[in-house]
Structures are given as structure tokens and as C-alpha cells.
Amino acid sequence: MQLTKEQQAILDGEKGETLAKVMKTLVMYGDAFEAEKLVPITSKYNHLVTSFGLKVMAPVYDLMQKILDAGVCSEQKFSVDPRPLDKNVPANFLQNLVFNKFMYTKQDYYENQLESLGLMDKDAFTCTCYMDEVGNRPHKDEVLSWAESSAVVYANSVLGARCNRNSGILDIMGSIVGYVPYFGLLTDEGRKASWIIKINTTKKPEAQLLGSAIGMKVMEDVPYVIGLDKWLGTELNDTTCAYLKDFGAATASNGAVGLYHIANLTPEAVEQGESLILDGARVYTIDDAELERVKNSYPVIWKNPDAAPKLCFVGCPHLSLEQLKDWTIKIENELRVNNREKVKIPTVFTAAPGVLTAFEKTDYAPRLKKTGVITSYICPLMYMNNPLCKSMPVITSSNKLRTYSSARYYTDDEILKAITGGDRA
Known part of the structure; x- marks a missing residue:
């Protein structure tokens, strides 16, 4: 890999040991993919995939703290994937115990690290950072250092930005030094x-x-x-x-x-x-x-394939403001057809905090609340990571959630019927 004088100087330690290690990591990453050079990140903001304070992620917290102790901060402010916890989302006593006492025990600690490192704002937690209500929308041909798969594919495809499918932690390392290896989806070919x-x-x-x-x-x-x-x-x-x-x-x-x-x-x-x-x-x-x-072809991995659903998640990735409005209208109409006032299955719609704030300012919000649907900012996947959820019959219209958890997939129309008392899922 050919480095510029500035990049070589960072690698040689002229800006400190910590930045040298970060640069070495990016150079090794680039070498693995035969990248010819490093190129500057040109987007205003970065986005990080690691948002959850799992106890087992101690090496991440140690790494972040070493970066902070060295007086290093991100060249860019950044948004982060969704938070894993929300007390408004249904969970029984044992599930909450596992969430709070065994799984996400480092959540507050990690969020403080993120704020110190360069978090855009305290509510910049979403997988759809490119929503107008969030404010991290890259422009065409801008070079990014993202890792969240659904955000990367959206930025590349719909916005025309340029970003490889990086792994977690590499996203922040690119942001710290301001460069990423030039290969793959960054190139025209x-x-x-x-x-x-x-x-x-x-x-x-x-x-x-x-x-x-x-x-x-x-x-x-x-x-x-x-x-x-x-x-x-x-x-x-x-x-x-x-x-x-x-x-x-x-x-x-x-x-x-x-x-x-x-x-x-x-x-x-x-x-x-x-x-x-x-x-x-x-x-x-x-x-x-x-x-x-x-x-x-999708496998059904519920213990009892014929079990009645106990929870429904819609919004993985997070819903847009337009989608929240559309779902409100569809649920109201379907409940009316079925002579019901509220959904029959506990249902959670997830969206970015900024989107939810905008939604609350519309007349759709009280209407959706009246149907019994819960809105939340959490990551459904992080909720389903609770081992106690594996035996819980959860339905979803998200193929991502279906792929990474025990949740069972249904189309939007099938979900609508199931939660409003039409044909049972």
C-alpha cells in the first residue's frame, strides 16, 4: 500500500502511539483486500454499529478508554445503532432481569464513552441515520467509514455515497484518522x-x-x-x-x-x-x-410451530415517518373491519428517536396509541438476543430480524391481519 507522507508519519508514531496503532490497523485491513492506498473520508458524519453495552464486550470498552485516555477523539461526530433497552417494550420479570443484570450492564458506561468520543447528540441512536429527522445523510460520491449493513447498502445504492461493508470498530478507526482503504465499493470497477x-x-x-x-x-x-x-x-x-x-x-x-x-x-x-x-x-x-x-423456505424454529404469537416487531431497520403514518391508517381501517378497538397481539413499532419526536407532533401519534401499538427506539434484534426470547413466539415483517433471531417472518399484509384480529398468523 502506498501511503502519503502524512499517513506514513501517523503510522511512524509522529502523532502518538495510539494514532499509530489505529493507522496500523487500517493499513493491515487494506492490505488484506489488496488496497492500493488510503483515501480521505469526505462525509460530515460517521456512523457506528456498536451501540449496545453487553458485558462480554469488555475489549471494546477497554479500547475506547485507551483512545480517550490518549486524548484522541473522532475526526467526525457520529451517530450509532439503536439502543437495546426500553422499559416501554413488553418483557416479563425474568427477561428484564437478564437484560439489566446480565446482558446490558455496561450500557450507561459505554454511552458515556461514546459521548466523550464524538456522539452527534444523546439521541443519535438508530440504524437509519440517513433519515432527515436524524441528520446524518451523506451526499453522492462522499466516502464513508460505516459498518451497519442496512445503512451501508442504503447509502451506496439510494444516495450514491461510497462505503465498504466494514466491520464494527473499524468504522470508528477510520473516523479517528480520517482515512479508509481504497478497494471494493469505493472504486468505480x-x-x-x-x-x-x-x-x-x-x-x-x-x-x-x-x-x-x-x-x-x-x-x-x-x-x-x-x-x-x-x-x-x-x-x-x-x-x-x-x-x-x-x-x-x-x-x-x-x-x-x-x-x-x-x-x-x-x-x-x-x-x-x-x-x-x-x-x-x-x-x-x-x-x-x-x-x-x-x-x-424460511425455517420455523419456534418450539411449538402452532403457538399463538405473543409479540410483534415492525421496524428492523427502523421505520420512517411516512411508514408510521401509513401503518396507523392501515391498522385503524383493519380494526374497524374486525370490530376491534385495539390490536390483539402486543405490537412494537421501532423508529429513530428523531423520527418518533416528529411523529409525536402529528395527529397520527395519538391515533396509533389508541390502537394499542407501542412505539420505541430500540433495536428489536438486541431485544431478541435475550436467551429467554428464543422460546417466545415473536412475529415480524423484517427479514433481517428473522435471519438473526427466532422471530417468524410474515408479510406486512399478514402481520396487519394477525395483529388486528383477522386471519391468525
Whole structure:
């Protein structure tokens, strides 16, 4: 790897031992992927994936403290993934005991470290940091040092920023020295598509299912999707961006996609068209039957597959303001059809603190509360990490949550019927 004089000086320890170790880590990371150089991070803010104060993560806290003790801080302010705890989310006595006494015992300590290191503000905890209400929205071609998979794929694909799928802690190291290795999705060649995805469905495909199907097929490769604009249109409005948020999260968790292109819709596809497709790209055609096949392939790992759901999570990744409003209307209408006033299954909608604050200022918030739905800022996955939750029948419309936990997947329409007393999930 070729380093500039400034980068070499940091590596040689001219700015202290701590920064030298951080630089060495990034150089070793780049060498592993045959990066030719380090390039400056150009985004205003960073985003960190590690937000949870698990007791077993002692090495992370030790590392953070060494950085702070050396008087080092992040070159950028940053947002962080969601908090794992919220007393408003249903949990029994034993679950709360495990959460507070055994699992997340270092939460307050770690959050204090994050604030000292450069947290944007005390409520900058969300996986959807790019929401307007949060304020960490990178611009096209800006170079990032992020690690959260659903945020990385959104920033690359919908916003046209440039970021590799980094691991946790590497995200903050890039931010500390202000550089990241130049390889993969930072390069023009690395953003070319090696898969052509043809959408031949008879209706708008479920975002989570479509993303899951593509992710499991292409894994870490870049797909170029043709035919989805028929259902989404060619404008990146709130509704379309919310769809792409959920779609991308599924490609990133059910596979390892860090970038996708949607013909006639996403920035690079609009600008460069099919010149983004590599010679010899493989083709994957998705129709109604293929989506049904994918859905039916999901394992049910509940102890009792026929158990009645005891909890429902919607919002992994976090919901947008538009989605909260849409869900409010749909739940009200469906409850009315079923002659009910409140949802029959305890239901939690998760969103960024900033989004929830904006939602509370609308007339939708009291209406949603009246239905019995709980809103929260937590990470559903961190909630489901509690070992006592494994035996709990939880349903979700998130493919990411389904992949990483015992939660059972249903489409949005199926979730709506289940929680409002229609057809039971």
C-alpha cells in the first residue's frame, strides 16, 4: 500500500502511539483486500454499529478508554445503532432481569464513552441515520467509514455515497484518522454489477421478500435490477425510499449485498444505465412463484410451530415517518373491519428517536396509541438476543430480524391481519 507522507508519519508514531496503532490497523485491513492506498473520508458524519453495552464486550470498552485516555477523539461526530433497552417494550420479570443484570450492564458506561468520543447528540441512536429527522445523510460520491449493513447498502445504492461493508470498530478507526482503504465499493470497477435481476411479478413484490431472494442468490455481489421501476416508478420519493430501505436491508442480511442498482431509479443506474453491468453477468429471474418459494423456505424454529404469537416487531431497520403514518391508517381501517378497538397481539413499532419526536407532533401519534401499538427506539434484534426470547413466539415483517433471531417472518399484509384480529398468523 502506498501511503502519503502524512499517513506514513501517523503510522511512524509522529502523532502518538495510539494514532499509530489505529493507522496500523487500517493499513493491515487494506492490505488484506489488496488496497492500493488510503483515501480521505469526505462525509460530515460517521456512523457506528456498536451501540449496545453487553458485558462480554469488555475489549471494546477497554479500547475506547485507551483512545480517550490518549486524548484522541473522532475526526467526525457520529451517530450509532439503536439502543437495546426500553422499559416501554413488553418483557416479563425474568427477561428484564437478564437484560439489566446480565446482558446490558455496561450500557450507561459505554454511552458515556461514546459521548466523550464524538456522539452527534444523546439521541443519535438508530440504524437509519440517513433519515432527515436524524441528520446524518451523506451526499453522492462522499466516502464513508460505516459498518451497519442496512445503512451501508442504503447509502451506496439510494444516495450514491461510497462505503465498504466494514466491520464494527473499524468504522470508528477510520473516523479517528480520517482515512479508509481504497478497494471494493469505493472504486468505480467495484461498483459494477455481476448479476442482472429481472422482475417478472404480477404485482408489486414485497420489499423484504424480494431483497431476501436477491441477497441469497448474489451474496456479496452487486445486482442490477430490471423491471422494479414498473412498480416503484422513477422518483426517489418518501414511499420509494422506505421500500428500498427495507429491500436493501434484506439483501444485506440474507446475503451480503453492499450495493444494488435499480434501473431508471437509483442514481448511478439513472446516470450510467446498463454500462454498469459487467460482461458475462449472470441472470436471475424473479416471478411470483419464486418469491413464494423463497418465503416457504424460511425455517420455523419456534418450539411449538402452532403457538399463538405473543409479540410483534415492525421496524428492523427502523421505520420512517411516512411508514408510521401509513401503518396507523392501515391498522385503524383493519380494526374497524374486525370490530376491534385495539390490536390483539402486543405490537412494537421501532423508529429513530428523531423520527418518533416528529411523529409525536402529528395527529397520527395519538391515533396509533389508541390502537394499542407501542412505539420505541430500540433495536428489536438486541431485544431478541435475550436467551429467554428464543422460546417466545415473536412475529415480524423484517427479514433481517428473522435471519438473526427466532422471530417468524410474515408479510406486512399478514402481520396487519394477525395483529388486528383477522386471519391468525
